[in-house]
Amino acid sequence: MQTVRSVEAKIREEKILGPWQLAWIRLKRNKLAMLGLYILIFMVLLSVFGPMISPYNMETLDLSNISAPPSLSHPLGTDEVGRDVLTRVMYAGRISLSVGIVAVLISVLIGSIVGAISGYYGGIIDAVLMRIVDIFMCFPFLPLLLMVAAVMSDYKIHPNYRIYVVMFIIGILSWPGLSRIIRGQILSLREQEFIQAAEALGLRDRRKIFRHLLPNTFSSIIVSATLEVAGAILTESALSYLGLGVTPPTPSWGNMVNAVTDAYVFQFYPWRWVPPGICIFITVMAINLLGDGLRDALDPKLKH
Amino acid sequence: MDELLIIKNLKTYFYTDEGVVKAVDDVSLRINRGQTLCIVGESGCGKSITAMSILRLIPDPPGKIEGGEIIFEGKDLLKLSDDEVREIRGNKISMIFQEPMTSLNPVFTIGNQIIEAIMLHQKLDKKEATKKSVEALKLVGIPRAEEIINAYPHELSGGMRQRAMIAMAMVCNPTLLIADEPTTALDVTIQAQILDLMRKLKEETKTSIMLITHDLGVVAEMAEYVTVMYAGKVVEEADVIELFKNPKHPYTLGLLESKPQIHIDKEKLYSIPGQVPNPFNLPKGCYFFPRCERAMEICKEVMPTLKEVGNGHKVACHLYGGDNNE
Amino acid sequence: MNEVILSVKNLKKYFPIRSGVFQKVVGHVKAVDDVSFELRKGETLGLVGESGCGKSTTGRTILRLIEKTEGEVMFEGKDVYKLSREELRKLRPNMQIIFQDPYSSLNPRMTVGEIVGEALIEHGMANKNTVKAKVEEVLEMCGLSSYYIKRYPHEFSGGQRQRIGIARALALNPKFIVCDEPVSALDVSIQSQIVNLLCELQQKFNFSYLFISHDLSVVKHISHRVGVMYLGSLVELADKKEIFKNPIHPYTKALLSAVPIPDPTLKRERIILEGDIPSPANPPKGCKFHTRCPYKMDICKEVTPEYKDIGNNHFVACHLDGR
Numbered sequence: 001m002q003t004v005r006s007v008e009a010k011i012r013e014e015k016i017l018g019p020w021q022l023a024w025i026r027l028k029r030n031k032l033a034m035l036g037l038y039i040l041i042f043m044v045l046l047s048v049f050g051p052m053i054s055p056y057n058m059e060t061l062d063l064s065n066i067s068a069p070p071s072l073s074h075p076l077g078t079d080e081v082g083r084d085v086l087t088r089v090m091y092a093g094r095i096s097l098s099v100g101i102v103a104v105l106i107s108v109l110i111g112s113i114v115g116a117i118s119g120y121y122g123g124i125i126d127a128v129l130m131r132i133v134d135i136f137m138c139f140p141f142l143p144l145l146l147m148v149a150a151v152m153s154d155y156k157i158h159p160n161y162r163i164y165v166v167m168f169i170i171g172i173l174s175w176p177g178l179s180r181i182i183r184g185q186i187l188s189l190r191e192q193e194f195i196q197a198a199e200a201l202g203l204r205d206r207r208k209i210f211r212h213l214l215p216n217t218f219s220s221i222i223v224s225a226t227l228e229v230a231g232a233i234l235t236e237s238a239l240s241y242l243g244l245g246v247t248p249p250t251p252s253w254g255n256m257v258n259a260v261t262d263a264y265v266f267q268f269y270p271w272r273w274v275p276p277g278i279c280i281f282i283t284v285m286a287i288n289l290l291g292d293g294l295r296d297a298l299d300p301k302l303k304h
Numbered sequence: 305m306d307e308l309l310i311i312k313n314l315k316t317y318f319y320t321d322e323g324v325v326k327a328v329d330d331v332s333l334r335i336n337r338g339q340t341l342c343i344v345g346e347s348g349c350g351k352s353i354t355a356m357s358i359l360r361l362i363p364d365p366p367g368k369i370e371g372g373e374i375i376f377e378g379k380d381l382l383k384l385s386d387d388e389v390r391e392i393r394g395n396k397i398s399m400i401f402q403e404p405m406t407s408l409n410p411v412f413t414i415g416n417q418i419i420e421a422i423m424l425h426q427k428l429d430k431k432e433a434t435k436k437s438v439e440a441l442k443l444v445g446i447p448r449a450e451e452i453i454n455a456y457p458h459e460l461s462g463g464m465r466q467r468a469m470i471a472m473a474m475v476c477n478p479t480l481l482i483a484d485e486p487t488t489a490l491d492v493t494i495q496a497q498i499l500d501l502m503r504k505l506k507e508e509t510k511t512s513i514m515l516i517t518h519d520l521g522v523v524a525e526m527a528e529y530v531t532v533m534y535a536g537k538v539v540e541e542a543d544v545i546e547l548f549k550n551p552k553h554p555y556t557l558g559l560l561e562s563k564p565q566i567h568i569d570k571e572k573l574y575s576i577p578g579q580v581p582n583p584f585n586l587p588k589g590c591y592f593f594p595r596c597e598r599a600m601e602i603c604k605e606v607m608p609t610l611k612e613v614g615n616g617h618k619v620a621c622h623l624y625g626g627d628n629n630e
Numbered sequence: 631m632n633e634v635i636l637s638v639k640n641l642k643k644y645f646p647i648r649s650g651v652f653q654k655v656v657g658h659v660k661a662v663d664d665v666s667f668e669l670r671k672g673e674t675l676g677l678v679g680e681s682g683c684g685k686s687t688t689g690r691t692i693l694r695l696i697e698k699t700e701g702e703v704m705f706e707g708k709d710v711y712k713l714s715r716e717e718l719r720k721l722r723p724n725m726q727i728i729f730q731d732p733y734s735s736l737n738p739r740m741t742v743g744e745i746v747g748e749a750l751i752e753h754g755m756a757n758k759n760t761v762k763a764k765v766e767e768v769l770e771m772c773g774l775s776s777y778y779i780k781r782y783p784h785e786f787s788g789g790q791r792q793r794i795g796i797a798r799a800l801a802l803n804p805k806f807i808v809c810d811e812p813v814s815a816l817d818v819s820i821q822s823q824i825v826n827l828l829c830e831l832q833q834k835f836n837f838s839y840l841f842i843s844h845d846l847s848v849v850k851h852i853s854h855r856v857g858v859m860y861l862g863s864l865v866e867l868a869d870k871k872e873i874f875k876n877p878i879h880p881y882t883k884a885l886l887s888a889v890p891i892p893d894p895t896l897k898r899e900r901i902i903l904e905g906d907i908p909s910p911a912n913p914p915k916g917c918k919f920h921t922r923c924p925y926k927m928d929i930c931k932e933v934t935p936e937y938k939d940i941g942n943n944h945f946v947a948c949h950l951d952g953r
């Protein structure tokens with residue numbers, strides 16, 4: 001009996017690690033993923049605090065100093081109306097990152113609920129929801145976007161509000177994919193015995209969906225959401241190119257790169273488009289590294 | 305007697321993130337020609353890893369054979385080149401794996417896989433090999449062997465797959481057949497068929513069998529000699545009749561006591577208290593110490609060694625012989 | 631030991647087999663094909679049979695975890711299949727299930743406390759303040775320390791997980807528990823711990839068990855009566871002593887003789903069955919066992935033997951009965 005006690009005493013001392021803590025430990029072992037995470041944190045800090053400590057305002061024109069090459073006072077030079085490129089890049093980071101994050105939040109919210117309901121109830125509900133998903137997936141969004149952009153310009157909607165529209169549009173664009181993933185996962189989870197156990201316990205549907213099913217898809221939600229943030233940042237820059245994204249004078253990394261309209265700027269003022277380009281590139285890469293790392297770390301087959 | 309396989313002080317370790325797993329720790333065994341040796345023990349005690357070490361199939365990394373000798377027909381398998389081992393594998397020594405589905409290739413027909421083995425090891429041409437495979441399938445009691453030979457593994461039931469595996473293992477007339485829980489996944493009636501089959505084949509071909517199982521009923525039925533393992537170590541070994549009549553190690557006793565028996569009625573089953581120890585955190589002395597009802601002071605500190613206690617019966621426990629009693 | 635708590639009549643469950651692009655139904659797996667039995671208070675009915683013969687499906691259809699195809703399941707006088715979803719949900723605490731696989735039957739993202747306690751709250755048997763004490767009590771009863779309450783399933787061994795599964799079922803004070811191979815996935819030394827636990831609890835609380843297993847020696851130890859299934863149907867059902875001493879159906883006989891006995895000095899006559907289990911999608915005509923039966927007669931190929939009482943509450947479905 002004494003021995004049993006001592007074993008139990010030892011167990012009591014052991015630290016309790018939940019699944020998330022274990023995932024974090026595994027993530028920390030993955031060097032590339034951690035590099036991605038550090039870069040991402042750096043970019044976020046830069047975007048959030050950079051503009052505050054910058055001596056320039058991103059909208060202040062300085063016509064005496066147009067398209068100046070990088071110098072001590074303007075580390076990344078100035079643009080065609082003399083605004084400090086570094087400040088604008090940092091501010092654009094705020095816009096691009098928040099467009100990415102908010103769009104993905106919208107997409108995750110709609111996608112996981114639709115996916116979960118569709119997968120859980122199956123039958124006719126599933127069929128209807130999945131047809132809606134199909135419609136969203138093959139809907140001609142480009143013409144719609146062109147229309148929306150035209151309308152927004154006509155009504156002279158302030159660029160700051162346009163950002164919200166862009167976030168919303170990108171979110172709406174990407175939820176169907178996510179809902180398909182979630183639905184697939186729920187379908188296979190539903191066959192697992194612990195869901196039958198939940199049914200046998202007489203739990204309500206709401207609890208089964210939100211406490212039993214969805215938490216077990218968190219790992220894939222997190223992974224695809226992370227990767228989608230990267231996608232959203234890229235989509236935003238593509239939309240900017242069509243004049244549909246965030247419009248100047250509000251900067252986003254996308255529209256800063258797309259401000260290059262002729263070969264002359266391209267060739268002689270690289271400081272105006274290279275820095276935002278690099279920002280997009282390394283942010284997207286960092287997010288992808290982190291996403292891959294998360295995928296491994298969150299492996300639901302909790303190996304001990 | 306004529307020894308076919310002698311394992312001396314085999315050590316197979318796994319190096320994992322959490323630490324070193326001593327899956328097989330200083331295990332010695334021997335199998336005579338024509339003998340059936342059974343290895344029993346709880347899940348995770350290193351039975352499969354012992355078997356896989358013989359064929360040098362340990363995944364490296366994370367696994368590594370750290371020491372010992374495996375002498376088969378006078379040659380140390382651990383010193384042979386990879387090519388030489390491959391020559392022995394499937395020819396002189398064949399193995400039936402624990403999970404038949406994972407060891408049959410799903411994209412080839414059953415026939416393909418058996419014929420290939422025959423052609424590789426016996427240097428027969430395709431026609432003869434095909435004939436021989438059909439014979440082998442018939443021998444293991446697969447009906448419609450001529451048709452089954454063109455079937456893919458997923459088209460067979462679990463019992464048929466396991467029999468196909470046995471046919472494949474037996475066609476080359478191995479001198480040693482290693483069967484890793486060949487019937488655990490099967491039902492009693494199919495299990496009876498397969499055990500019956502293995503017994504017949506052994507009588508006909510004088511093959512030695514190393515049978516891994518955790519079912520003591522199967523042991524009693526098949527074995528001539530039994531080795532009991534616990535946490536990577538051999539704790540007891542003896543002739544089958546001796547072991548069942550006169551079990552010595554408290555773990556063996558517990559195993560025998562805790563299994564309900566169909567021909568004996570008991571009020572309450574005996575149960576060994578506690579759990580199998582964590583491989584990363586083994587007790588210092590006897591590994592069975594935390595669960596042993598007869599544990600003594602010495603057991604906590606000193607690891608008992610395997611000692612002969614008469615009748616060819618060996619046991620690793622301080623209750624018997626040497627360290628304590630004499 | 632008298633009141634009938636569960637009565638199953640002519641229960642059938644056919645799974646459709648679909649194939650082709652349009653998922654047309656091309657046939658049915660007759661997983662449970664006309665099963666009838668009764669279970670009394672405080673009684674254990676053992677259900678044995680080969681893998682795939684429909685034992686689990688029977689258990690789950692009784693609990694209406696999967697819908698039946700035909701038949702009737704009366705639990706405490708109520709037809710389980712005539713209840714609305716909400717009524718059924720309210721009835722659930724009375725009938726529980728312990729699963730075969732202690733790994734997949736526990737939600738990996740919930741702590742032991744949540745797993746055992748959530749249904750208590752959901753059914754209003756405890757509130758947020760009292761639930762902890764209740765869960766601790768049940769865990770202790772199942773031989774688990776109460777400080778495991780904040781741990782996750784992956785930190786436990788198979789035997790401990792099975793105890794968590796048992797605790798989850800017991801917490802709700804059920805009257806009837808389907809034990810779907812609760813010890814098959816466990817090691818011998820752990821098996822006996824769980825079997826003893828189930829026996830003790832039954833004595834304490836007068837539970838009724840439907841104990842599903844393919845291990846006859848375990849079934850013999852734990853059951854009062856034993857039913858033998860073959861290809862979806864019950865072929866024999868009788869008192870434990872009766873069925874082990876005087877098996878009538880040839881399949882039962884073969885099954886009993888095939889169990890290996892851990893005694894090397896004992897040599898027995900063994901009935902080795904020929905051939906494989908036929909597919910449940912296309913069971914043989916007449917007696918389903920005739921393709922493997924050593925005693926088959928001409929009549930067996932054509933006429934399905936009736937499942938009937940041959941006296942002594944010994945039910946059997948074979949043309950040979952009484953001889």
Ligand SMILES: Nc1ncnc2c1ncn2[C@@H]1O[C@H](COP(=O)(O)OP(=O)(O)OP(=O)(O)O)[C@@H](O)[C@H]1O
Nearest residue numbers: 318325327346347348349350351352353354366583
């Ligand atoms: N690839 C691996 N990496 C790390 N550890 C391993 C690996 N393979 C096996 N082990 C460890 O080696 C030990 C022995 O495993 P082994 O497969 O021999 O057990 P066993 O006795 O055959 O059990 P079972 O009855 O479940 O088949 C186990 O503790 C296992 O965790």
Ligand SMILES: Nc1ncnc2c1ncn2[C@@H]1O[C@H](COP(=O)(O)OP(=O)(O)OP(=O)(O)O)[C@@H](O)[C@H]1O
Nearest residue numbers: 645659661680681682683684685686687688844910
């Ligand atoms: N959801 C399903 N869809 C189609 N067929 C199924 C389904 N579930 C079970 N079956 C089939 O029904 C038959 C009975 O299955 P069941 O799981 O009840 O067997 P069992 O007796 O519990 O076997 P085991 O001992 O292997 O658990 C099997 O042939 C199986 O393939």
Ligand code: SF4
Nearest residue numbers: 590593596603621622
């Ligand atoms: S050595 Fe001691 S602890 Fe180990 S089995 Fe023997 S008596 Fe028990």
Ligand code: SF4
Nearest residue numbers: 917920923930948949
């Ligand atoms: S009815 Fe006929 S075939 Fe079926 S079990 Fe009885 S004797 Fe055998």
Ligand SMILES: [Mg+2]
Nearest residue numbers: 351352402484
């Ligand atoms: Mg093994």
Ligand SMILES: [Mg+2]
Nearest residue numbers: 685686687811
């Ligand atoms: Mg089952």
